[in-house]
Amino acid sequence: MAEPRTTGPLTVVGRVLAGTLSVAVLGASGLVWYEYRQLDSGMVKSAALTEARKNAPPHLDQSVNLLLIGLDSRKDMDGNDLPKEFVEEELHAGSSEIGGYNTNALIVLHIPANGGKVTALSVPRDDYVQTVGADGKMHKIKEAYGIAKGAAEQKLSGKGLSKPELERQSREAGRAATLQTVQAFLDIPIDHFAEVNLIGFYDIAKAVEPIQVCLNNPVDDPIVSRTATHEGGGTGLRLPAGVSSLDARQALSFVRQRHHLKNGDLDRTHRQQAFISSVVYKLKQDGVVGDLGRLQRLFDAVKKDVVIDDRWNVLDFAQQAPNLTGGNVEFNTLPITGFKNIGGQEVNTVDPGQIKRIVKQLFGHEVPPEAAPSASGEQVAPVVPAAFAAPVATRTTTPAAPRSTHSARTASPSASPEAPSTGPTAEPTPDLPMQGPAVKAGGIPCVD
Numbered sequence: 001m002a003e004p005r006t007t008g009p010l011t012v013v014g015r016v017l018a019g020t021l022s023v024a025v026l027g028a029s030g031l032v033w034y035e036y037r038q039l040d041s042g043m044v045k046s047a048a049l050t051e052a053r054k055n056a057p058p059h060l061d062q063s064v065n066l067l068l069i070g071l072d073s074r075k076d077m078d079g080n081d082l083p084k085e086f087v088e089e090e091l092h093a094g095s096s097e098i099g100g101y102n103t104n105a106l107i108v109l110h111i112p113a114n115g116g117k118v119t120a121l122s123v124p125r126d127d128y129v130q131t132v133g134a135d136g137k138m139h140k141i142k143e144a145y146g147i148a149k150g151a152a153e154q155k156l157s158g159k160g161l162s163k164p165e166l167e168r169q170s171r172e173a174g175r176a177a178t179l180q181t182v183q184a185f186l187d188i189p190i191d192h193f194a195e196v197n198l199i200g201f202y203d204i205a206k207a208v209e210p211i212q213v214c215l216n217n218p219v220d221d222p223i224v225s226r227t228a229t230h231e232g233g234g235t236g237l238r239l240p241a242g243v244s245s246l247d248a249r250q251a252l253s254f255v256r257q258r259h260h261l262k263n264g265d266l267d268r269t270h271r272q273q274a275f276i277s278s279v280v281y282k283l284k285q286d287g288v289v290g291d292l293g294r295l296q297r298l299f300d301a302v303k304k305d306v307v308i309d310d311r312w313n314v315l316d317f318a319q320q321a322p323n324l325t326g327g328n329v330e331f332n333t334l335p336i337t338g339f340k341n342i343g344g345q346e347v348n349t350v351d352p353g354q355i356k357r358i359v360k361q362l363f364g365h366e367v368p369p370e371a372a373p374s375a376s377g378e379q380v381a382p383v384v385p386a387a388f389a390a391p392v393a394t395r396t397t398t399p400a401a402p403r404s405t406h407s408a409r410t411a412s413p414s415a416s417p418e419a420p421s422t423g424p425t426a427e428p429t430p431d432l433p434m435q436g437p438a439v440k441a442g443g444i445p446c447v448d
Contacts, residue, residue: 012268042303043078048175049193051133056189060365062113067179069195070105071145077304080166082199088195101171103178105272108186109365110363119362120331123182124435127336128347130171133177133185135310136300140347148177174282175307189357192309200305201255204279205248206303212406213254213278214243214446221257233259243444251275266333266435267448273331273390273439274447281443329441332434334358345447 070192074082106123125142134147154172156166179190205211218241223234235253255275288294312342334355336348360367439445 027365028275044303044307045312046175046193046195046307048172048179049190049309049311051176052179052183052190055132057187058181061188063363064111064113064191066111066180067107067182067190068105068109069103069145069193069265070176071195071197072100072102072104072142075167075197075437076199077167077307077407078164101149101174102140103145104142105184106141106178107272108182108188108190109329112364114370116328118325118329120273120329121186121359121362122331122333123185124266124333124336124348125267126265126346126348127185127334127350128340128342129181129185129350129352131177132180133173134181138342140345141185144177145174149174165183169316174178185352185355186359192312194309195307196305200302202248202252203301203305204298205251206281207298208279208282209247209251210245211251211279211282212245212444213239213251213275214444215239215241216446216448217228217241219260221253221255221260235259262448263436268337269333270331270436270439270447273333277329277439278444280441323370327348331439331441332362332432333436335433335435354433359433363431386413417437 039447047360060333074081096321102125106125108121110119110121112118121139127141129141131139131141131144131147132135134144135151140146141345149170153166153170156169161169173311175193175195179193183190202350219239221235221238223236232321235257237250237251237257239254253270256268258264259270288298334350335358336350338349340349341347357367439447
C-alpha cells in the first residue's frame with residue numbers, strides 16, 4: 001500500500017481549529033448569549049452572505065447550516081504580518097509569506113429544525129472542485145478564498161483605499177467565494193459562518209488550557225528544519241497513548257501534526273474534530289457555559305480573532321445549546337476517491353454526485369438518484385456500507401480497497417492519563433461511506 005500523501009509546505013492547522021472552536025463556544029452558549037446580548041458587542045461582522053445567497057441552493061426545511069472557516073493566514077485583520085517572534089519562534093510556523101489565504105478547515109454544522117443530533121461534516125482541504133465566485137475553474141477547495149481575494153485586491157488597488165480597508169473588502173470577496181463554492185459542492189445553503197486565523201487558536205487555547213486529548217497510539221513528531229532542498233516539517237510533539245493534558249503550544253502541535261501519521265492530512269482532520277469535542281466538553285464540565293462573567297472573559301479573548309456573518313441570530317442556536325454541549329454532535333469527514341497530481345499539485349479526487357447524495361441522506365432529505373461517472377472521468381469509490389468498511393484513500397489515482405474500521409474510542413470523564421477508560425464507541429454512519437471513523441462529542445474522543 002502506498003504511503004499517505006504528506007506533500008506541500010509546512011502549515012499550521014491549529015489556526016484553522018480556532019474557527020471551529022470559537023463557534024463551538026458561541027453556539028454552545030447560545031442560550032446565555034440570547035439573555036445577555038452584550039457578549040456580542042465588539043465582534044467583527046461580515047456581509048459576505050448577501051452575495052452567497054444570490055445563487056444558494058433552496059432550503060428544504062427550517063434547519064440551520066453553519067460553516068466554520070479556518071483561515072490559513074499569518075496576517076491580522078488589517079493585513080499586517082503577525083509578530084515574527086510569535087509565528088516563527090514560538091510556534092515554528094514559518095514566515096508570513098507561507099500559507100497565503102487558504103481555508104485549511106471547512107466544517108459544516110447542520111442543526112436540525114426540530115432538535116436532535118447535530119451533524120458536523122469536515123470537507124478535506126485538498127478536494128479538487130469547481131470554484132464559484134472565484135475564477136470558476138477547478139482548484140483545491142481551500143484555494144477559492146485566496147483566488148477571489150487576490151482578484152478583488154487587484155481590482156480595488158487603484159481606488160485609493162487605505163491598507164486596512166483594502167484588506168477588509170478583498171477578504172469579503174474571499175469569504176463570499178468560499179461560501180458559494182461550499183454551497184455548490186455540497187448542494188446546501190449556508191445560513192451562517194464564522195472565520196478565524198492563526199493567532200485565534202492560540203489565544204483560545206491559552207484561555208481554556210489545560211486541554212485533555214486522547215490518542216490511540218503514542219506519537220513522536222520531531223522537527224525537521226527547512227532547507228533549500230527539503231521542505232522541513234514536524235511539530236516536535238511527543239505524547240503517550242491515552243489521555244494527556246496540553247497547554248496552548250502543545251495543543252497547536254496536536255492539531256497541526258500530519259507527518260508520522262498513517263493517513264497524513266486525513267488523520268489530522270480527525271484530530272481537529274476530537275479537539276473541538278474535548279474543549280466543548282471541558283467548558284461544560286468547568287461550568288463556563290452559563291456563567292456570564294467567565295463567558296465574557298472567554299469571548300474577550302476570541303472577539304479580535306473571529307469574524308461572523310452580520311445575519312447571526314442567537315435564536316437559531318438557543319434551543320440547540322443542550323445538544324451542542326451535551327454530546328449530541330457527531331463529526332464525519334466526507335470521502336475522497338483517491339489522489340492525483342494535477343499541474344504539479346497533489347489533490348484529492350472526489351465524486352461530486354456521491355458527495356451530494358451523502359449530504360442529503362445525512363441531513364434527512366430525499367436522496368437524488370445516483371449520477372453517472374464524473375465529467376473528469378475519474379474512477380470513483382464504490383458506495384460500501386460504512387458499517388462494514390470506512391475507506392481511507394492512499395496516494396493513488398484509484399481508490400484503495402476498503403479496510404476494516406477501528407472505532408474511535410471515547411475516554412470517560414474520570415479517565416486517568418495513565419489508563420483511560422473506554423466509553424461508548426463512535427460507529428461509522430450506517431450505509432454511508434465516510435473518510436474514516438466518526439468522532440462523537442460528549443467526552444474526550446481517542447483518535448490516531
